[in-house]
Amino acid sequence: MLGTAALGVLGPSLVAEAASGPARLVILHTNDMHSRIEPFPDSAPQWAGLGGMARREALINSVRAQEPHVLLLDSGDIWQGTPYFNFFGGELEYKLMSRMKYDASTFGNHDFDNGLAGLQKQLPNAGFPFLIANYDFGGTPLAGRFAPYKVFEKAGARIGVFGLGIELKGLVADKNFGATQYRDPVAVAQAQVQQLRQQERCDMVICLSHLGYKYEGEKIDDRKLAAQVGGIDLILGGHTHTFMPAPEPITGPAGHVTLINQVGWSGINLGRIDYELRRGAQPVRATGALVLPVGATC
Amino acid sequence: MRMTVSASRYWLVLVSTVGLSVLAVACQRGPLQATARLAPTTSQPVGRAIVPDAGAAAYIQPFHEQVEKQMSTVLGTAPVALTKHAGENPLGNFMADLQRTAAAKATGQPIDLGVMTNGGIRTELPAGPITLGNVFELMPFENELIVLDAPGPVVQQLFDYAAPVRMAVSGATYTVGPDKRPVDIRIGGQPFDPVRTYTIALSDYLAGGGDHMEFLKAAPLRHTGLLLRTVIVDHIKALTAAGQPVTAQVEGRVK
Numbered sequence: 001m002l003g004t005a006a007l008g009v010l011g012p013s014l015v016a017e018a019a020s021g022p023a024r025l026v027i028l029h030t031n032d033m034h035s036r037i038e039p040f041p042d043s044a045p046q047w048a049g050l051g052g053m054a055r056r057e058a059l060i061n062s063v064r065a066q067e068p069h070v071l072l073l074d075s076g077d078i079w080q081g082t083p084y085f086n087f088f089g090g091e092l093e094y095k096l097m098s099r100m101k102y103d104a105s106t107f108g109n110h111d112f113d114n115g116l117a118g119l120q121k122q123l124p125n126a127g128f129p130f131l132i133a134n135y136d137f138g139g140t141p142l143a144g145r146f147a148p149y150k151v152f153e154k155a156g157a158r159i160g161v162f163g164l165g166i167e168l169k170g171l172v173a174d175k176n177f178g179a180t181q182y183r184d185p186v187a188v189a190q191a192q193v194q195q196l197r198q199q200e201r202c203d204m205v206i207c208l209s210h211l212g213y214k215y216e217g218e219k220i221d222d223r224k225l226a227a228q229v230g231g232i233d234l235i236l237g238g239h240t241h242t243f244m245p246a247p248e249p250i251t252g253p254a255g256h257v258t259l260i261n262q263v264g265w266s267g268i269n270l271g272r273i274d275y276e277l278r279r280g281a282q283p284v285r286a287t288g289a290l291v292l293p294v295g296a297t298c
Numbered sequence: 299m300r301m302t303v304s305a306s307r308y309w310l311v312l313v314s315t316v317g318l319s320v321l322a323v324a325c326q327r328g329p330l331q332a333t334a335r336l337a338p339t340t341s342q343p344v345g346r347a348i349v350p351d352a353g354a355a356a357y358i359q360p361f362h363e364q365v366e367k368q369m370s371t372v373l374g375t376a377p378v379a380l381t382k383h384a385g386e387n388p389l390g391n392f393m394a395d396l397q398r399t400a401a402a403k404a405t406g407q408p409i410d411l412g413v414m415t416n417g418g419i420r421t422e423l424p425a426g427p428i429t430l431g432n433v434f435e436l437m438p439f440e441n442e443l444i445v446l447d448a449p450g451p452v453v454q455q456l457f458d459y460a461a462p463v464r465m466a467v468s469g470a471t472y473t474v475g476p477d478k479r480p481v482d483i484r485i486g487g488q489p490f491d492p493v494r495t496y497t498i499a500l501s502d503y504l505a506g507g508g509d510h511m512e513f514l515k516a517a518p519l520r521h522t523g524l525l526l527r528t529v530i531v532d533h534i535k536a537l538t539a540a541g542q543p544v545t546a547q548v549e550g551r552v553k
Contacts, residue, residue: 037358039344050343054350054358059342061351080440083365086527092361099354113440173442173523243341261341269341 023155025275026067027206028060030074031238032108032265034081035093040266051267053096059270060100069154069277072101073161075238076108076210081266089114090122098127104150106163106208107132108238109171116140116178131163131208134188136181149192151200157277160196163208164189164225166239185211185220186228193231204275207232212239213262226250226258234259234273241265247273369431374534376544380423382416385552386466389419392546393530394468394499400529401445401499404522409445410485410496412468413456415509418501428534428544437527441501448517450492455513457483457490466551468499473553482553501526 039052064070074097079090090111097105107130111119120141133148149162164185168177189207196202207225215221222237230253237260247261263271382389398412421435448456457472457480459465464474470490472483483490498517501508507515534544 038362039346049346052344052350054352054354055344055348057351057354059344059348083369083434084361087365087368088361092358096354096357099357110440173521175521175523263341267344269343271341 023277026070027273028072029236029271032077033267035085036266037084057100074105075208075236076106077110080110080113094125102128104131107165108210112172112176115176133162134183139179157203159204160202161206162192189229204233207235210238213242222260230256232258237262371430372427374428374538374544379425385464388546397499398468409499411498413500441526443522443524444502444505445520446498446517452517453496464552
C-alpha cells in the first residue's frame, strides 16, 4: 500500500537520525498461553513439539541480551488448558512469567476459572501488574487491587499501557466473577486514551485487549475498537487465538492508525514489534507528511 | 540525560527486524509520531530450535513430576471397558447420565434430560484401573456442565437430531421410525409434551450449538460452574469410596 515511495522518503531520514542514535523499543507479547507450561507433546495432532515456557524464557533472554529497551506484555487467558492449572491453580504460570520479567498482563475470561478467590490466591505469585480498565471490582474481594493502566518509561519516552477485558457474563460462570461489573470497552478506551495522552503525556499508547480480533455482527472486537477509538497506537489482542500473518493497521477517527497484533495461543509464538524512538524537534505535522499516504494529517 | 516529555519530541518508528515494508502512519496529538514499518513476520515460533532456558526447565521439573505422579493416580476400577460406538453405547450413557445427576445435584432440582454426543467423548475407558490420566484423555476439554431450559420445540429438534444416528438421550426413550424420524418419545416415562419446558444437562460446547446443534442456542441456559472433567473424577472417586466399580449399560433407550 505504502510501498517503495514511502521507503524512499524514510531512507534518508534513517541516515540523518543515525548520528543521534535513535533508541529502539522492542515490544514482545503473548496471548492465550492457556497453561501450556511444556511444549505440546510430540503425539499431539496439532502443534506437536511447539511452545514451552522454558524455551520462551530462553528466547526472551536472547532478545534482552541485545536490546536494552524491552516491554514484555500479555493479553490474558494465562490459565486453563493443561493439568498444570488443575493441579496448581495457576501458580507455576505466574511464577514463570515473573521469571521472564513480564511488564504487564490483562485478564482473559479463563483467568476467572477458579473464581475471584482463586485469582486472589495466586496474585502474590505474579511479579507483574494486571491492567484492566473496564472491569469494576468494587464490592468484590479484589476491589482496588488492579490499576486500569501503567506508564512505562523506556529510553526517555512514556509508554502508556491499559487493559480491556471481554464481557464475562455468558463466558464465565456467574459465581466465578461475582459482583465484577463489565464496562463498555469503547467508552472506557476513549477515557483511557484521554488520560494517557493528556494527563500522563504519553508518547505511545498500547491496549492489552482480550476482546477478540474480529466478530461478525455488533459484538465489540479489536478491529471495531480501533475504528471507533482514536489515539491507540497498538492493540495486542487475544481470546480468538488468531494467528495473524502480520499486524493489521486500522484507520480510526481523525485518521489515526492503530496496529492490531495477535500471535495465536499456547505460547506457540512470541510476538515482536520494534519501534524506533526518535528525539528531535520535528513538528508533528512534518512526520505525518514523511511517510505517506495513510490517513489525514494530525 | 533524561529529557522531560513536554520539552522533547519523539518519533516512534516501527522497524523491521528482518525486512522493511511500510505499513502505516499513525497520527496523533502530542509530542510523538508513530510511523509504522513492519517485519514481514512479527511472531517468532517457539519451537524445537530453541534450547530451553536451563533455569526455567529446572524450575518446572518438580511441578512436572507432581503432574506425572497425579496423572497415574488410580481413581477407580472398571470390570469391563466402557466403550463407545454408533448408536446407544455404554460410555455415552455413562456420560449423559452423569451429567444429568450432577446437574440435578448442582441445581437442587430434577433434570429431565442428559445429552452427550459421541464427538465429545475422545477415548474409551479401559477395563481395569482408571487413572486421572484416563479421565483427562476422555475429557481433555475445559467444558462446563450447563443446564438448558428447553421449550418443547427445541426438545423436538433434539430428538430429530438424535434419531437418524440412533443417539441415546439420558432420561428418555424413543423409537426410530422408518423415515428416521423419532416417534413415541418418552421423557421420564411420560409421553413427550410439546408445550412443556424440559431441563437438559449438557456441555457448554453443545449448548452453544456445537456438533451442529444450532437449535439449542434458542434455549436459555444456566451455568453450574462445574467442569465436566471434575464431575467425572469426583463421580469415579465416590463410586470407589462406596466400594462400587465403574460400569455402564446399553439398555434400549433407542428402539
